[in-house]
Amino acid sequence: MSSETLERIARNKNVARAAARQLSMEQLHKLSDVIGEVIEQKNEEEKLRKQEEADKEKKLAEIREAMMDAGLSVEDLVGEQPRRRRGRPPKNASGS
Numbered sequence: 001m002s003s004e005t006l007e008r009i010a011r012n013k014n015v016a017r018a019a020a021r022q023l024s025m026e027q028l029h030k031l032s033d034v035i036g037e038v039i040e041q042k043n044e045e046e047k048l049r050k051q052e053e054a055d056k057e058k059k060l061a062e063i064r065e066a067m068m069d070a071g072l073s074v075e076d077l078v079g080e081q082p083r084r085r086r087g088r089p090p091k092n093a094s095g096s
Contacts, residue, residue: 009016
């Protein structure tokens with residue numbers, strides 16, 4: 001079964017019911033177990049992602065506070081960026 005088929009089944013309750021009717025009870029229970037495991041795994045991944053985001057925000061806040069305490073700005077840390085030249089790149093020396 002392709003992911004497109006699974007997406008179609010997940011979007012439409014009638015399509016899901018029709019697909020489920022083609023399975024045996026054993027297959028339905030196995031599918032239910034697999035889906036339960038996938039849901040649990042995705043919940044864990046989402047929880048980890050949110051925790052990582054929160055940790056990152058906390059670190060950013062700490063850095064911002066330390067910069068303010070030191071009287072520094074982002075420009076002080078980055079320095080001046082080299083300017084890009086505008087216009088066309090030079091023509092190829094081969095004359096093509």
